[in-house]
Amino acid sequence: MSIFQIKKTIIFLSVVFSIFIMIITYAAAQPIFDTSVEQHERLHVDKNEAAANAIPSDFPFVTKGKLTIAVAPTEPPLTFYAQDARTPVGSEVDFASAFAESLGLELDLIPITWIDWSLGLTSRKYDAVLANVGVTEARKKKYDFSTYRQGLHGFYVKKDSPIQSIKEPKDLAGLRVIVGAGTNQERILLHWDEEIKKAGLAPIVLQYFDDSATSLMAMQSGRADVVVQPNAQLIYISLRDDNLRGVGTLSAGWPDRSDVSVVSRKDSGLAQPLTIAINAMIQDGSYQKILDRWHLSDEALEKSETNPPGLPEE
Numbered sequence: 001m002s003i004f005q006i007k008k009t010i011i012f013l014s015v016v017f018s019i020f021i022m023i024i025t026y027a028a029a030q031p032i033f034d035t036s037v038e039q040h041e042r043l044h045v046d047k048n049e050a051a052a053n054a055i056p057s058d059f060p061f062v063t064k065g066k067l068t069i070a071v072a073p074t075e076p077p078l079t080f081y082a083q084d085a086r087t088p089v090g091s092e093v094d095f096a097s098a099f100a101e102s103l104g105l106e107l108d109l110i111p112i113t114w115i116d117w118s119l120g121l122t123s124r125k126y127d128a129v130l131a132n133v134g135v136t137e138a139r140k141k142k143y144d145f146s147t148y149r150q151g152l153h154g155f156y157v158k159k160d161s162p163i164q165s166i167k168e169p170k171d172l173a174g175l176r177v178i179v180g181a182g183t184n185q186e187r188i189l190l191h192w193d194e195e196i197k198k199a200g201l202a203p204i205v206l207q208y209f210d211d212s213a214t215s216l217m218a219m220q221s222g223r224a225d226v227v228v229q230p231n232a233q234l235i236y237i238s239l240r241d242d243n244l245r246g247v248g249t250l251s252a253g254w255p256d257r258s259d260v261s262v263v264s265r266k267d268s269g270l271a272q273p274l275t276i277a278i279n280a281m282i283q284d285g286s287y288q289k290i291l292d293r294w295h296l297s298d299e300a301l302e303k304s305e306t307n308p309p310g311l312p313e314e
Contacts (some may be wrong), residue, residue: 035083044097046101048276048280051274052102062108066105066108092132134258136258137310145264145310147275148278150300151258153188153229153251163175163226169193172196191254231299253311275306282303282304287300
């Protein structure tokens with residue numbers, strides 16, 4: 001091979017390598033979820049006549065012809081702000097859009113802080129709430145619920161962890177588990193720890209950290225074995241950081257269920273139309289497509305219910 005041919009080959013390989021690096025860099029720079037304001041990939045549905053006709057004729061909509069829904073932007077994938085830092089997007093926004101379309105109404109979206117959802121709903125600032133609100137017996141005294149997602153907590157470990165599955169209390173025996181103080185996850189793990197001790201196994205070592213970043217550092221440095229948080233949060237973190245993997249889920253209402261719901265005012269007549277709309281979406285596949293878009297397929301329901309059993313009152 002001549003010197004000219006060698007140089008030509010080197011140049012060719014350099015170009016190929018540069019293109020490869022550009023492709024890898026571009027792929028790494030792409031957002032995990034669609035953060036655009038336009039949301040061109042958002043699924044749209046047709047009006048569901050049965051659901052629309054089930055709305056009471058005298059229902060007092062905040063704005064005539066519109067379904068006003070409150071959402072609580074926090075972080076992906078449920079509800080977060082788009083690239084303009086003011087437009088809410090996410091799975092709950094997609095569901096809000098689909099529910100409004102199913103009822104033949106225009107969507108009016110109201111961003112709120114989570115703690116304000118009940119007061120705003122009671123004072124009729126919005127018609128319904130989609131803000132990761134679970135069903136509880138106490139809440140059912142004041143509000144109606146139409147379930148649209150399982151309420152799940154996730155067990156996540158480092159990608160190279162030997163732990164493959166966590167399904168029951170004995171699977172956590174002797175492990176160092178990160179959990180938030182005062183959370184529902186902590187309540188459940190304390191019950192699990194009692195069962196583990198009664199079985200004569202090594203207790204769970206619960207670990208508490210001030211913030212998510214510190215807890216994730218503890219996981220990666222090997223100071224903790226498992227982290228337990230709401231499943232949707234951990235799905236996002238695992239996709240973003242690419243160093244965690246899920247090994248199990250747990251109902252937020254353990255030992256019972258506590259599904260996530262669209263919340264409406266008690267006896268307002270909106271819950272049943274919403275439940276009809278959700279079940280129709282489950283049947284035609286549009287419901288699953290929304291969950292898949294936001295990597296939430298594990299949280300799918302087989303059917304929506306109006307005011308199912310929720311977390312018991314303490």
